[in-house]
Amino acid sequence: MAEKYYTVGWEQLHRDSKALAWRLMEHGPFRGVVAITRGGMIPAAIVARELECRLLETVSVVTYDEESMGQPQVVKPPLAAGDGTGWLVVDDLVDTGTTAKVVRALLPQAHLATVYAKPAGKPLVDTFITEVSQDTWILFPWDTEAQFVAPIARKAGK
Template sequence: MAADVPPIILPWHDLAATIKEIAAKVRDDGSPDVVVGILRGGMVPATVFAHALAVRTVRAVEVLHTTSDTLNAAKTEAPQVANPASLGDLAGRDVLVVDDIAGSGGTMAYSTKLVTQAGATRVRSAVCIVNAGNWQGPQTPEETLTYIGTTVEGWVIFPWENQ
């Protein structure tokens, strides 16, 4: 993606509307027992999802796939997890894993694998935005992710980030 393309600045009201739409789809498929937010960016939407779905159990996992928070930051070779034990025991649980954005899909794939390894019997994924400009397949985002809010091409700055 070209570095000269201006970032997309996402306002709170657009994010809230996106989460509301996704939460309705999740609810139609059955509310999860646990919501897991991918730190850092996925934790804010995970909390909003938990409230929208009336889920009281929220966990976090720190998985990084970029080298910094700067605009158009480079990706690490593979996702890195800081503390997989933060998920706790998810045996027999229905889990929704949430992130703010999916670029390559690698962070979500790695996170859902960790959730499965923690014992979850049902694992679904939700992202507010897919950055199609960074998606690396071979499967499409729709084939890889359970719930997608919207798709864009470009770097997104979320309301909680430095703007």
């Protein structure tokens, strides 16, 4: 099966994060926002601005690198958020749901929102904006740079 890539630029990420804030309006107001680092930091900042939340916290869960999936490790818990009551948790993407499960265990009462969701992780989030297929790798603007890419037909060997 060919790998699929979905490239998200800064402007689209901003629009989609703002759309997430619109969707979250009916669930607030929130006491604060917890960003799941690192990918959730920029969407969380945009959402916090749009919802006028000034109290920001982070949770750092390491689950994988570019090479492989490992056991999730909480390397920085969200101390100010308690059990999550009244808090909004934001991430860029829910993929397999591994990180979401860990964060749900830490903050069972929080509202979990992501900008993008894949089918395997979608049931674990309360709110999201865009669904992408499980076999699609999202290329976020902080992970990419502009360079030449061969046409799809050439990569497929046609």
